[in-house]
Amino acid sequence: MDLGTNTFHLLIAEPDAENFFKELQHEYVGVKLGEGGINEGTIKPDAYQRGLDTLISFQGIIEQHKVSKVKAIATSALRSASNGQQFIDEVKQYTGIHIETISGDTEAGYIYQGVRASGCLGTETSLIMDIGGGSVEFILTNNHEIFYKQSFEIGAARLMAKFHQTDPIAPHEVTSLNKYLDKQLDPLYSALTNHSISNLIGSSGAFETFAELIELGKNKTFDLKENKTYYFKEEELLKHTNQIIHANHDERAATKGIIPVRVDMIVVASLLTQYVMQKLEVSNVVMSAYSLKEGVLAELFCI
Structure with missing residues (x-):
């Protein structure tokens, strides 16, 4: 899961020798987690609820696919929000999903690995x-x-x-x-x-x-x-x-x-x-x- 400031992505995949990975399901929701509060360092109530509802939905899909390994990555909005940890705790409580908030440097490293895998470097x-x-x-x-x-x-x-x-x-x-x-x-x-x-x-x-x-x-x-x-x-x-x-x-x-x-x-x-x-x-x-x-x-x- 890529939990961005605008969009939450759920990508369920398995390894594929020829094409890097085989996509089983890809869901994305325009949560707009930063709407109204991004420059104030807070997640507003409506955005907060949209984010929570989306992850509850994602957890249902994860269970349907019997996923063996789950990784949820949060970036800028949750990184900088004063109520970001509260959101992370509530997601854990309602879904069991553990969200990992990464630094900007780590985010850049993942982006590099993704772009490199596309073959355009x-x-x-x-x-x-x-x-x-x-x-x-x-x-x-x-x-x-x-x-x-x-x-x-x-x-x-x-x-x-x-x-x-x-x-x-x-x-x-x-x-x-x-x-x-x-x-x-x-x-x-x-x-x-x-x-x-x-x-x-x-x-x-x-x-x-x-x-x-x-x-x-x-x-x-x-x-x-x-x-x-x-x-x-x-x-x-x-x-x-x-x-x-x-x-x-x-x-x-x-x-x-x-x-x-x-x-x-x-x-x-x-x-x-x-x-x-x-x-x-x-x-x-x-x-x-x-x-x-x-x-x-x-x-x-x-x-």
Whole structure:
């Protein structure tokens, strides 16, 4: 289980010699655990109850599959919430599920393992970016080693609450957001001083939406189970992220390919993606459908 700030995932799988793992069931629920309280460091009552109800439901599915090994990973929202431990204790009481809250550094490590398993890392140096609701992880790496990794508390839910106050987002809000990112990501720029980046790899989340929108725009279907990786054309990615940025809520909600939980947060995710591409002068962008949960599987399966 990947218990994120926006979405709770349950992935039930078994080892597979050819394809890393065989998926038995994958459930995801837009819990929005950080809604209304992410920047205050608390889980609001409605979000708290949604999270609890979802994990009670997950436990029923786990029992149906007679799962032998369970691992539940919590990230930024539970990591930083003042009532996070209370939530963890209640989940244990009602379901028996033990939630492990991991550090941002550990989260980045799992993301690396997941992306590596997707097969999109090579000998060249790549920068992995995982845009979560509470945090964003950056990993500078190739297929053999990690040069740098760091988690920043600038996730889409935090940025949206802080900067996306009008809809569509106003130019002055975009300017403020970019200035904020300049300051917050200074440690990243320092770490990249002596490295040349060949690719920006976006792990799951918003990048899945970008890929699906592009393919739907060509009247093609896009199935994540069939596409572990996707190689963007720069002009297509910029075109579709610009459309997202300039659309209002109703327009985004009516757009096929944008799932409900991403309708609003996809705006700041688009801005963050464009910002990093421009700041680091990277035009080669790749999507990896594998991320944290697949990295956890890699550990469980000793891959």
